[in-house]
Amino acid sequence: MKRQIEPFGDGTVTLRLIEERDLKTILDWRNRDEARVWFKTSDKLTFESHKNWYDRYVNKDDDFFFLIEAGGKPVGQCGIYDVDRASGTAEIGRFLAAPDQAGHGYITRSCGELVRFGIKVLDLSYLFLEVMEQNAKAISIYRRCGFTEESHSVGLIRMGLRRDA
Secondary structure (H helix, E strand, O other), X not given: OOOOOOOEEOOOOEEEEOOHHHHHHHHHHHOOHHHHOOOOOOOOOOHHHHHHHHHHHOOXXXXXXXEEEEOOEEEEEEEEEEEEOOOOEEEEEEEEEOOOOOOOOHHHHHHHHHHHHHHHHXXXXXXXXXXXXXXXXXXXXXXXXXXXXXXXXXXXXXXXXEOOO
């Protein structure tokens, strides 16, 4: 069962766990043509498949998917998942700005908050992500948040961040 996480943030963005009421909003964001190209699975998702994913998600204790809010308004999404407490590692990702909120710095701020959450709250020592090689904007954000390139494979770059680095 998923542990409850109190909303957290930096004063501009607040990250709170997604709820069933958020599913349509985040599915609409994700199914846009300009957004889907940046996901490993770029097919459009049906609401039924999205709801089925959510029903499995709420029972996982290694996956935290957040709605990003600014001024009480949904502005994006992000997550930290595949949390392995034994090895102190997790993957971050699922970053996506709401269509009318891109360019306001919300994803950069949220990435920083996820790093802080992973290190300070979950007590992880290593975070990683995968990003498409041609997604220069995302790569720039991840670098600003402390991630460094570790490897390249099939159009993807793996980036990592160590707590003590």
